[in-house]
Amino acid sequence: MTEDGTRPDAAVPADAADFMRRNGRTFMITLRADGSPTAHPMAGFYGGALYLNTYRKSVKARNLGRDDRICCVLTNPSDAAGFEGALYRGRARMLSDEEVFAPEVPPGLAWARNPRSQGSQEQPDVPPEDERRIGETAGRIKRGVRVIFEVGAEEAGMLAEVRDES
Amino acid sequence: MPREHPTIKLTLPELGEFASGETRCIVASLDAEGGPWGDAAACAFRDGRLYFRLPRASRSLANLRRDPRVCCTLESHPEGAEYYTIKGALFHGRAEAPEADARPALKDAFEGLPDPVTGRPDPDGEIFWVGTDDVASFDFAKIQRRFES
Numbered sequence: 001m002t003e004d005g006t007r008p009d010a011a012v013p014a015d016a017a018d019f020m021r022r023n024g025r026t027f028m029i030t031l032r033a034d035g036s037p038t039a040h041p042m043a044g045f046y047g048g049a050l051y052l053n054t055y056r057k058s059v060k061a062r063n064l065g066r067d068d069r070i071c072c073v074l075t076n077p078s079d080a081a082g083f084e085g086a087l088y089r090g091r092a093r094m095l096s097d098e099e100v101f102a103p104e105v106p107p108g109l110a111w112a113r114n115p116r117s118q119g120s121q122e123q124p125d126v127p128p129e130d131e132r133r134i135g136e137t138a139g140r141i142k143r144g145v146r147v148i149f150e151v152g153a154e155e156a157g158m159l160a161e162v163r164d165e166s
Numbered sequence: 167m168p169r170e171h172p173t174i175k176l177t178l179p180e181l182g183e184f185a186s187g188e189t190r191c192i193v194a195s196l197d198a199e200g201g202p203w204g205d206a207a208a209c210a211f212r213d214g215r216l217y218f219r220l221p222r223a224s225r226s227l228a229n230l231r232r233d234p235r236v237c238c239t240l241e242s243h244p245e246g247a248e249y250y251t252i253k254g255a256l257f258h259g260r261a262e263a264p265e266a267d268a269r270p271a272l273k274d275a276f277e278g279l280p281d282p283v284t285g286r287p288d289p290d291g292e293i294f295w296v297g298t299d300d301v302a303s304f305d306f307a308k309i310q311r312r313f314e315s
Contacts, residue, residue, distance in 0.1 A: 083282035
């Protein structure tokens, strides 16, 4: 078992898994309608798999609805003295509300559904509609405004290890 | 009555100013099956073009030789930054080779820019550019100003 209590993913080397747990700055690469690539910066939550939380009507979600292939580059902050990055490539699946709000979820999903929980299993507090707060994620998921994608790894590793042709 | 501003995009002058300060980008390309692939690259914005350099052995370079469609993304997101300070730009287009007469100046410009992944100079890397015809951008500071009158 890993530090966060998940089973190690065979497709993800230990150094990349450790890096992604500590660095959520994510560039989400998907395919546009014409098949060309696009790379959106966003937050990614790794733990068990990679979880991405986005607006249902966003370009990102629409792209994945057409073609589920996805490649994410997770990096350290933009002002870091030295760049570090990991690559995580696979297919994305939109999760149902039942999956998102299950009593026990992978740590990455616990972060993604409730960033304030910092990865604990704490169920998100959903305030009434008239008390909505900025950054209130779970209510937006329950109202269908936001969705969470789970990405299973087909290939992953630190960029330095995977970027070159074999 | 406060009026919602219609956009959080960077204007062209703002885009130029932002991009000119960035030296690393994420390069998105297509693999042999047309699937998405990503890497990091050194970059420099000059004369309305985002130039970027890929290592000779990289899968990204092989991808662009096969299919030049590319997206280069810049994002300023310092550690602990407030949400409303984040800016970004996605340059979509075709990866073009620089004209021969521009290459010496570009070589000089890239000399001081190490490859982000290795941290080392890459004098043998191949330089491309993508233009500003198809750019998506955002400045989250403009979210706060959306309802200013």
